[in-house]
Amino acid sequence: MTVTRFLDPLTLARIDNLDLIARTVVNGFVHGLHQSPHLGVSTDFAEHRPYMVGDDIRRIDWRVYGRTDRLYVKQFEAETNANMMVLIDISASMNYGSGAVTKLDYARFLAASLAYFSYQQRDRVGVITFDKDIVDQVPATGRQIETVLHTIDRIEPGGVGELNLPIRRIAQSIRRRSILVLISDLYEDPDMVRHAVNRLALRGNDVIVFHVLDPAELAFDFDEPGQFEDLESGTRIPVIPDRIRAGYKGLIDSHVARIAQLMGESRVDYCRVNTAKPLDHALFDYLSRRQRLQRIR
Numbered sequence: 001m002t003v004t005r006f007l008d009p010l011t012l013a014r015i016d017n018l019d020l021i022a023r024t025v026v027n028g029f030v031h032g033l034h035q036s037p038h039l040g041v042s043t044d045f046a047e048h049r050p051y052m053v054g055d056d057i058r059r060i061d062w063r064v065y066g067r068t069d070r071l072y073v074k075q076f077e078a079e080t081n082a083n084m085m086v087l088i089d090i091s092a093s094m095n096y097g098s099g100a101v102t103k104l105d106y107a108r109f110l111a112a113s114l115a116y117f118s119y120q121q122r123d124r125v126g127v128i129t130f131d132k133d134i135v136d137q138v139p140a141t142g143r144q145i146e147t148v149l150h151t152i153d154r155i156e157p158g159g160v161g162e163l164n165l166p167i168r169r170i171a172q173s174i175r176r177r178s179i180l181v182l183i184s185d186l187y188e189d190p191d192m193v194r195h196a197v198n199r200l201a202l203r204g205n206d207v208i209v210f211h212v213l214d215p216a217e218l219a220f221d222f223d224e225p226g227q228f229e230d231l232e233s234g235t236r237i238p239v240i241p242d243r244i245r246a247g248y249k250g251l252i253d254s255h256v257a258r259i260a261q262l263m264g265e266s267r268v269d270y271c272r273v274n275t276a277k278p279l280d281h282a283l284f285d286y287l288s289r290r291q292r293l294q295r296i297r
Helices: 003-007 010-014 016-031 062-068 103-120 143-152 166-175 190-200 215-217 239-266 279-296
Strands: 041-050 072-079 083-090 126-130 134-141 177-182 204-213 224-227 236-239 269-273
Touching: 010 016, 010 103, 010 177, 016 103, 016 143, 016 279, 041 239, 072 083, 083 103, 083 134, 083 143, 083 166, 083 215, 103 126, 103 143, 103 204, 103 279, 126 143, 126 166, 126 239, 134 166, 166 190, 177 215, 190 204, 190 239, 204 239, 204 279, 215 239, 239 269
Parallel strands: 083 126, 083 177, 177 204, 204 269
Antiparallel strands: 041 072, 126 134, 224 236
């Protein structure tokens, strides 16, 4: 099986265990990189572990091999152990999916994978879920990855979504400089999105935004007329797709482009994610940003 199939969201949806999903995604992703899973390796030795196929042979401790006749690799502390908080929008609009995987499913897979990946870097990992206010919160520590994954696993769709209040409270609760990963469909006015996200960047926090959208939201490739329902307000309107497709696509493209522009102006890392795409796309974005942040620091 190829790495891409391991990371395909439809394949992951068939695995009824979020811990296994996270391990499958991260291990497949790291194997695909053909390099150490650590973003950076310092000279601070941490521990030995048995050699496994695929490990960098340059990390083998040959002195230990000479004494034991067994292969062990050296593990080191990552260069910058950080606080990493995953902020997950669980509002009702995130429960939309044109296929087998909803945006909220994808957000859960992505959040769990990022949390497990960062935990492997010896980061302190936490999670916060929100809709119009904070719903659940697990503070960042280096000892409770199971609690973080359990919290993500039991996420249920929330109600009406709002960024301003929960993000303000989240920003106030972050006491230590952190990497803050926001996962949301960002269905708010772009200027309000910028205002909320800028709060997170205060106190030197590094912010990464994953803008999660369903392929049908981007392409509006519906054929038959029907009733379209707002998942948050319950409002229904009759729609003839052929008549509004061009206008809709113009609006959604403008919305996404404006958010991307404002995030760039605010120096916030931004990644638009299509839920039909494998998770390795998002993980590569996260990895490249982590590496860049380390170089800056």
